[in-house]
Amino acid sequence: MANSDLYKTPLYCKAYYIPGDEDLTYIKDNPLTKIEMCDPAKILQLCENLTDIRTKNLEAKSNIYFKSEAEAEKVFFINLFDVSDEAMIQVVQDKILxxxxxxSLGEDTISNIVEYKDETLKCAEDxxxxxxxxIxxxxxxxxxxxxxxxxxxxxRRTNIPKKLYVTPVYLVCFVNPNRDASFIIRLVHETFRxxxxxxxxxxxxEEEKRLKNQCQSLLSVARKLFSHLGDLNDLxxxxxSEARRLTNAERCSLFLLDPDHMHLVAKVFDGVSPTDKKTEVRIAKDQGIxxxxxxxxxxxxxxxxxxxxxxYKGMDEATGFKTRNILCFPIRDEGGIVGVAQLCNKIGGGHFDYFDEQVANAxxxxxxISIMHSLVYKKIQDAQARSQLSNELMMYHMRVSDNDVADVVLCDKYHDMTDFDSFQFMPRKVLHFEIPCYIIKVFENLKLFEEFRIKRxxxxxxxxxxxxxYRDLPYHxxxxxxxxxxxxxxxxxxxQLVELGYLSKLEVLAYLISCLCHDxxxxxxxxxxxxxxxxxLAGLYSSEGSVMERHHLSQTLATLNTEGCNLLECLNxxxxxxxxxxxxxxxxATDLQVHYRLHARQVTMAMEGYNRKNAEHRYYLCSLLMTCAxxxxxxxxxxxxxxxxxxIYAEFFTQGDLEKKMGKEPAAMMNxxxxxxxxxxxxxxxxxxVCIFQILARIFPLxxxxxxxxxxxxxxxxxSKPIFKQLSLNYTTSYEILTSQEFEDAVQAALGPKEQPDDLLGEEESSGEDQQGEEEEDEDEDDESEDKRPGEQTAHMCCEIT
Structure with missing residues (x-):
């Protein structure tokens, strides 16, 4: 039967002649066929009952009607959606699932149904x-x-003007009907007319209502998202949360693109234990879903x-979560893809459909947009914070005059102290005003002026x-x-780091600058x-970790960018x-927390042997040398x-006093x-x-x-321990004991002439007072401000190098 025949006017009350029944002689089209006819009253009654606003209820009533008329075991509809290429069953007989x-269907499945020449489909064949x-x-x-x-x-389709587009919308399924197929075809088509x-x-x-609700939800989402622009993690x-709600998913993961390293990074997780939330996950941009x-x-x-x-099944195995299905979609801003959202497990046991995809894309x-604006907002906040810090620094310090520079450049003093090139030398004995001259001497000895054309x-x-x-602090x-x-x-x-190929000249230059500026x-x-x-500082850097170290780095770069200070200007x-x-x-690397993360790899490098051509080994060695310095x-x-x-303890106890004023109990070492x-x-x-320098000694026996x-x-x-304990009866604070001459004399007496480290190092102590209190005036940063200080580094990581 041609497609146009499906829309012919149905022949109501059409009867066929049956031998022996003389009352039905008014039509004799096919005398061998039993009377077949669709009752218009039943169709009208069905239409009268189809008053529900939900398609599920309409289908249930239609199924009951068709079951009765076809004398079938059960009837159900298969909804066909041409837009999404999807088939769906939502009601079986009168039971709503x-x-x-x-x-999901192939691109040609629905169009093939249109081209089907018969009016029924056989499951196994077609x-x-x-x-x-x-089914x-x-x-x-x-x-x-x-x-x-x-x-x-x-x-009617806008892309097919003046023509009607024919598409299948339902497949009506009859299970074990007692009526023949021709009657069922006539029944269905006459009813659906x-x-x-x-x-x-x-x-x-229903679909329009669903789209309306989704649009309203998206508008609500927009309001919520833009209220969290101040904190990217909260955003x-x-x-x-909104992605899960909109798509009815169990979990959601969100990855942002790190364009510098071409990785996707997840810092905020959904559905993980609180102890895991600080873990950062990185995956390559081209790997995985x-x-x-x-x-x-x-x-x-x-x-x-x-x-x-x-x-990747390993994540499920590690977390115990069972992933059934996934909807993963890109997140874009005006410049391109900025991240990826991954939804897992449609709630209720189904899978994500076409409409979930549309909602996700919208x-x-x-x-x-919200992520882009959040990042911009964060940059504005950072710029304001940096401006505040810069203003604070500028107000705290004075500019360097040309006369100050000339006094150092034109200095005619010899600046030569005994054993300056020996590990036994005490750099704190150098007079405060002579330090720049000695640094210039270091650059001369290492021939860095000639190598990099640095101007004095x-x-x-x-x-x-x-x-x-540097501020006027006791230690830093x-x-x-x-x-x-x-x-x-x-x-x-x-x-002999340069001669033996451990470091390049450029790495040496960076090493010296880093040491000078690290605090x-x-x-x-x-x-x-x-x-x-x-x-x-915490507001500016806490999200990245190593708060003070990142500030030291920022001030280093700011100093290099100061007019007349960029000693790297001659580099290509x-x-x-x-x-x-x-x-x-x-x-x-002066943050000891960074060292502890690299510790095991540095030990392995030392045990297996340093490879000068291995970029990671060079990084580990530079970090180790910085920590040792x-x-x-x-x-x-x-x-x-x-x-x-x-x-050091002068600074510790000052911080402890501040913490007490804040109503907090300081750590023991700061009390x-x-x-x-x-x-x-x-x-x-x-x-x-000991652990750190043992690694160094494994590489360099000297x-x-x-x-x-x-x-x-x-x-x-x-x-000193028993002496310290004994003197604690006579002194009020531990700092008073440490700075007392009585403590110094008692320890020296306990050490005896043979055990004194002076014999090992070949140096007599030079009076700290000779520096006229310079150490306390000079400000020097600490390796990591906190971890590098005694007692604060309870890392419990002693590396035995044998």
Missing amino acids: DVPLRT LDPKIQAL DKVVPNESGDLVLVPILAKE YCLTLLLNTRQC LKEIM AGHVAATGKTLNIKNAYKHPLF FSIYCG DILTRFLLYVKKG NWVHAFSVMHFAYLAIKNF IDHRGTTNSFQQQSNSV RSDYIKCLDLIKNMIL DLSDQTKEWTETKNVARL REKASIPDHQLEFLSDCC AEGLVESINQNIKAWEK
């Missing part, structure tokens, strides 16, 4: 396998006969996750600005910066104090960028290390009434310093002497 059965699988969920194959009648509808418009209009009304949490979506920009709707080749627009006046101005960048001051740089110089010279503008407090006090573009990257990595005070003789402890300084120092030296110096200081602090 809790979760509709859905399946039916699309996906539709067959859908099998309702009616197993062995259940008997199944008759399917396609229902076509005509509609009057009922189809009502069913389709109701279905369209991401809100995005995940999220990576594929980020690379292609196309939405992925995966019905069965475990059968998809891009799905939602992604709001996500992209530019280096001098840079040094004087850096000097002014300009003298500490010089001490750290001096150890770097000793390592370069004595370990610039230190505040004398730890990272944790900055965060607890909600300081400007490639070396300039590389040098800045090296400075960044080295300054951040920052802790180098602990390799000096006992009197010097005790004096350094005095300076001047409770601190047991020898115990804290022993913990610091044993658990931290550093064994540094390890031995630390061990000698450990013995000295051990000797």
